[in-house]
Amino acid sequence: MPAQSPAALQAASNIAGFATGLGNDQAAIGLLVSQIASADWNSWQVVRYSFYDYVRIPYAAATTAPLTFFSVPLGQQDPIGLFAKTLEQTNMVQQGQFGQQYFVIQQLRTHLALAPKARQNATVAATTNYVYDQQVFSNKYRNALSTGVLQMLIGQKLYLTLPQPFRFAPPGFGVAAVAVPFDSVVSATGNSYLSQSNNLSDVYNLSPPQLIEPAQTFQIQITFPDKGLSFNAALDGAAQPAYVDAGVILDGYLCRPVQ
Amino acid sequence: MATFTSSQQFLQWLQGRFGSANFAKWQTIRQPFYSFVNYPAAGANTFQLFGFATGGAAATNLQYTNMPKAGSFGQQMLLLKSLRFTYYWSNAQNILNAPLSAGAAADVNVAAAEFLHGFVQAGYGELDIGNKPYVQIPRPFMYAPPADGCITNVSTFGATLTLNNVGPPETLAQFDTLTDSADLERNTENQYIVDPPILIEPEQSFSLSVNYPSGAIPLIASTYFTNNFYIGAVMDGILIRPVS
Numbered sequence: 001m002p003a004q005s006p007a008a009l010q011a012a013s014n015i016a017g018f019a020t021g022l023g024n025d026q027a028a029i030g031l032l033v034s035q036i037a038s039a040d041w042n043s044w045q046v047v048r049y050s051f052y053d054y055v056r057i058p059y060a061a062a063t064t065a066p067l068t069f070f071s072v073p074l075g076q077q078d079p080i081g082l083f084a085k086t087l088e089q090t091n092m093v094q095q096g097q098f099g100q101q102y103f104v105i106q107q108l109r110t111h112l113a114l115a116p117k118a119r120q121n122a123t124v125a126a127t128t129n130y131v132y133d134q135q136v137f138s139n140k141y142r143n144a145l146s147t148g149v150l151q152m153l154i155g156q157k158l159y160l161t162l163p164q165p166f167r168f169a170p171p172g173f174g175v176a177a178v179a180v181p182f183d184s185v186v187s188a189t190g191n192s193y194l195s196q197s198n199n200l201s202d203v204y205n206l207s208p209p210q211l212i213e214p215a216q217t218f219q220i221q222i223t224f225p226d227k228g229l230s231f232n233a234a235l236d237g238a239a240q241p242a243y244v245d246a247g248v249i250l251d252g253y254l255c256r257p258v259q
Numbered sequence: 260m261a262t263f264t265s266s267q268q269f270l271q272w273l274q275g276r277f278g279s280a281n282f283a284k285w286q287t288i289r290q291p292f293y294s295f296v297n298y299p300a301a302g303a304n305t306f307q308l309f310g311f312a313t314g315g316a317a318a319t320n321l322q323y324t325n326m327p328k329a330g331s332f333g334q335q336m337l338l339l340k341s342l343r344f345t346y347y348w349s350n351a352q353n354i355l356n357a358p359l360s361a362g363a364a365a366d367v368n369v370a371a372a373e374f375l376h377g378f379v380q381a382g383y384g385e386l387d388i389g390n391k392p393y394v395q396i397p398r399p400f401m402y403a404p405p406a407d408g409c410i411t412n413v414s415t416f417g418a419t420l421t422l423n424n425v426g427p428p429e430t431l432a433q434f435d436t437l438t439d440s441a442d443l444e445r446n447t448e449n450q451y452i453v454d455p456p457i458l459i460e461p462e463q464s465f466s467l468s469v470n471y472p473s474g475a476i477p478l479i480a481s482t483y484f485t486n487n488f489y490i491g492a493v494m495d496g497i498l499i500r501p502v503s
Contacts (some may be wrong), residue, residue: 046261048454052397086472087383091395113398115377117366118302118476130376131369131439131479173401173449175374179440183364185434193375202451249397258391 035054049254051098053090054113054247056081057229066230069220069248070096081243089245096217102255105210105258108152108160110145110246113170114195120243124235137234137242138194144244145196147227154218161208165222168203172195173251187237209252220248235247264455269338272458278463278474290498292337294324295347295491298484300476302378303437308467308492314445321349323489335500339457341450342394343493344384344469345405345443350487364435369425371441372479378490389464393457403451404444405493456496467492 053069056078072078073092074085093099114137117130124130149159150165162168174195182191212218234242263269263423294308294370297318311319312326327333366372373379383390384399420432459465478484 045394046264046455047457049450050396053332054397087395087470088381088397088473090450091383111398114376115379115478116308116378116380117362117372117380117479118474128365128367131372132364157468171401171443173398173404175379175401175441176446177440177442178371178375179438180371180375181364181369181435181439183435184431186364198444198446198449200446202323212422247397 009251043257045257045258046253047256049103050249050251051103051248052090052247054088054111056169057231057244057246059231059241059243061232062228062230064222064224066221067246069222069246071219081245096219097215098254099210100214101255102189102214103212103250104253104255105206105212105250106252107205107250107252108169109152109171109203109247109249110165110169110196111245111249112141112166113245113247115143115243115245120235123239124240124242126237129183129186130235131236132181132191133237134180134193134237135187135189135191136232138192140230140234140242141244143227143249144229145194147229148222148224149218150222150248152218152220154210154212154216160206162204164198164257166246170202171198171247172197172200172203174198203251222246232253262455263338263458269456269458276421284502285499286502287499289496290337291493291495292325292332293491293493294326295489297365297486298378298478298488298490300478300481301357302477304471304475306469306490308367308469309465309494318489320336322349323491330466331462332459332498334461335381335498336461337459338497338499339453339459339494340496341452341494342386342403343407343495344399345401345406345407345491345493346400347489347491348484348487349489355425360406366479367472367482368480369439370483371439372485374441374443377479378471378476381473381476382469384469385467385490387466387468388457388459394453396451399492400443400490405447406447406450408447409445417437453496467494 051070053072055069055072056206057063057067058065060081064100070090070092071096072085072090074087074090076085078085078089088103118125127133143168146164148165150160150162152160174197176198178193178195180191180193230245231242233239261272263272274415292309294310294461296308299304309324309326309330311329313319313321313324327335379400380398381396382399384397384403385396420431423430423432467490478488
């Protein structure tokens with residue numbers, strides 16, 4: 001495996017524009033060098049990477065309980081969904097930190113994701129007209145998009161506060177060219193489909209980017225100080241709750257040691 | 260694997276690596292590599308892509324892959340610049356916007372269901388080179404969509420109207436719109452850019468997979484998809500190959 005040159009690392013950091021409050025890339029590199037001391041820079045590698053974490057939104061009743069991200073790592077139990085988290089939900093292997101590697105956060109995305117039909121409760125998963133019956137859910141989803149406040153803490157310091165994060169920091173991905181069918185017998189009120197922005201240019205860019213150092217703890221939380229979320233009684237003719245996962249995706253540059 | 264932030268840096272690395280190599284005998288061209296595998300009706304926990312080379316057998320011909328070897332590019336290098344997850348229907352006529360039978364309000368007849376409530380909405384994608392992950396993304400068909408710029412025209416109207424036959428005045432018994440549509444994102448701006456690009460060296464083994472570790476996702480619109488639906492990925496970049 002070829003070694004990563006110091007020039008490559010520096011070039012990558014130039015792209016990333018490490019933000020440490022030091023003002024410029026050179027200062028950031030100086031900080032890195034001083035912190036790593038005698039580390040062999042030939043053995044560091046820079047790649048684009050994403051860290052993500054999805055949590056199940058409480059569904060038994062309407063809720064204003066905060067959603068906390070990156071706190072339940074891979075293999076541990078989601079407190080609401082009661083399933084062991086897999087790489088489908090998160091690729092965090094430690095609670096609230098990236099371990100012995102640097103991560104430069106370039107973008108922050110939120111994703112309010114209705115779980116696939118096969119991941120809903122048994123009653124919903126067994127319905128044969130699921131697609132035709134999304135009107136009630138869509139209303140609740142629209143309300144959810146407009147509420148909440150996202151905050152990111154690094155250490156104990158607040159670094160970001162975003163209102164209506166599901167709108168302000170959309171995923172920038174999704175399904176396109178959607179037209180849903182309608183059947184008056186299944187849904188007398190109509191049918192609809194709603195999503196966050198698919199447009200990549202709408203993704204929330206951190207400018208300057210934010211460097212998270214090795215073993216640095218951080219936390220991202222969405223709170224609902226005013227209106228909360230209501231995904232109970234949302235599917236199967238409003239008879240069943242909807243399993244909805246909220247996700248936060250951090251996209252940026254991972255600087256990791258290699259052999 | 261090395262990663263690079265500029266072409267100059269990549270050339271420097273090549274020179275350092277190969278010393279006196281005659282670069283006049285290397286050729287660089289843009290070349291996407293692709294691989295598609297069947298998506299069974301019951302779904303699966305893992306779909307391993309790029310695991311077979313082009314062959315003459317069914318589902319291994321050039322429609323499904325252009326890999327020279329299973330799991331590597333053989334005696335050539337690829338500078339990976341973008342990644343796309345996509346699909347292929349071997350029987351795709353009239354799938355989207357397909358008119359349904361009157362009163363057939365059932366998911367099995369809604370092609371859009373696969374995109375709105377099926378495999379697209381779950382799973383993760385992972386690119387491993389050697390055994391090290393280089394890309395690990397949630398919902399890969401949305402996060403790294405085909406982004407091929409294909410224009411999708413959505414035409415939604417198509418209806419049946421059933422009356423109660425009790426009039427006059429006549430009353431409505433049932434109304435259906437019988438068309439549906441949904442697709443992966445085709446906007447080229449949504450392309451997943453591998454930045455910095457990753458160089459995959461000759462004979463370097465790699466694997467690209469789509470995984471559903473929380474459970475397989477069965478096909479929903481089985482009327483259309485069973486036995487003829489394939490998921491895949493495209494690794495696009497610059498191929499560096501020896502020429503004589």
